[in-house]
Amino acid sequence: MAVSTHGEIGQQGYGSVAGVANKIRAAIESVIEGKPEAVRLALTVMLAEGHLLIEDVPGVGKTMLAKALAKSVDGSVRRVQFTPDLLPSDITGVSAYNQERREFEFMPGPVFANILVGDEINRASPKTQSALLECMEERQVTVDGTTYPLEPPFMVIATQNPIEMEGTYPLPEAQRDRFTARISMGYPSPQSELEMLDVHGRVSPLDNLSPVATVADVRRLVETVRQVHVAAGVKQYAIDLVNATRNHPDLRLGASPRATLQLIRAGRARAALEEREYVLPDDLQALAVPVLGHRLLPTAEAQVERRRPEQVVTEIVSRLPVRG
Template sequence: MSTGPTIEPTRRPGRRWAPAADFPYLAQTIAQVRGAVENVIEGKPEVVKVALTVLLAEGHLLIEDVPGVGKTMLSKALARSIDCTVRRIQFTPDLLPSDVTGVSVYNQETRDFEFRPGGIFANIVVGDEINRASPKTQSALLECMEERQVTVDGTTYHLEPPFMVIATQNPIEMEGTYPLPEAQRDRFMARVSMGYPSVQAELQMLDTHGARSPLDDLEPVTDAREIAKLIDIVRGVYVADAVKEYALALVTATRNSPELRLGASPRATLHLLRAARAAAALDNREYVLPDDIQALAVPVLAHRLLPAAEAQVARRTPEQIVADLLRTVPVPDPQRRRR
């Protein structure tokens, strides 16, 4: 990992900045949220950190792993710890798009149509086993996730901030599933895998989860209004031109790699920078380092990439390809400062 340019941001007129005093407050609040979630999710601090980074970066999270490793538990723990409105959508083959977005229903008493909101109308939306829904239902999430609004019968309804979709899917079981299309995967800021817990963490889980669910004892440590304030602070994190160019160079490398037939999109570059801002704020920093870009490159980029046939034959995963690109793309010179 690089040390990155040690940049003292220059306060230029017209540029939006978050006051330096805001960052200790953000770090302290998120540390409380992280502690609450880790009381439920044993031995997965990095996964929890990525989830909180995505929340502060106004993104959406895809959790992909085998059954029984805590994907849904992580989603519920995060939602409950921040005391936001939460809706859970169980994706099944017979789920309709109107179940997600809502539907206009004719009211006999008022003799008019009234809108009944679907499951997407919440601050935190937990989409369980998203790849079990039909492509038509999956596409109902596209407008919601990107534009944070829902259009039904020509009327647009805005989703209240903060808004985050946490979707889970099982990559192993293929029967009765519909793989997420590229456009849908590109809407997710990051993808993480839970993985199996360590022996010690699983032993501790047997003690804490044996009698009752730890979710029952989880108390909120903040609320939606405070999270909205923290998101606003993250928007003011400084990103030097050299760091922006480094992120763009890394994304461009995925488009030029012979091992990939589909590289990362411009949306991926935006997501990478937003996530890096949030990661810097979590570390109580008011500026982004190349280290932040490197730490988030795999979870933010890998799920958007499609390996070429040769890479598939060689059993090369997108994660491995991104890791190799991180070693080849030059890191900005620490002495170079672009205002």
């Protein structure tokens, strides 16, 4: 049974945001061992009204993190296993002819949920991957000329294997740009792996995970996060960070204006999680790599030298002066 936090959030204080988020975090960490930063970033993306891309090798808990976040919020959750034969209509839905009514009626697909878990998204064809573009950006689906809105909150949590692995397709640039942040799980520490063997070896911890917040709670949290103040100097710093990626010699594709907007939104969420009513440059610096790194494309020379976009972003953050 979900634990309602209506009273706490109703106080409209940023401490309530952190309090409810801590309950969700604790619930997720009861399933995911030794990955507090990944869990914190997942919560940040949810409060920023964004979407999360989890990339790493198989078996490190990508899908487990996605499921744990989805289950900790008492909303509708749908999971789609992306495969090469998956069709766009398998995600968005399809219009089917009703013999009794003698008319076509829309059969909603799994995208009509509060949280859509897309497992191994880059194993589907680019055409199928692109079926998510409209719903991720505009929170709606258009089928046969009719537009259907998606109920807020709506969040896509997608996992993908590294593109070097067999049977994967690179995500289109337009779709990568719609993910607010990308995180990598990484291998657990020996101690965390030992604890995982003790806990997961007998029963799946997801079976015992109960929701600790409702969809209405999340809506109120998001509304509170929107009120976090962003000073003009901080906005300018965000623009400077993004512009630096567009002019860097090691990058052939820099970050888009959408990246600037999502960096600010994520900064608001991070500030609220720390019980602040204003965004600091430190928030943008902490979020720069996960928010910007997956949107950038290195030059051929940088690829030969094994220069990853994340390294470029880290250098930009260390060298770019904070104005204002």
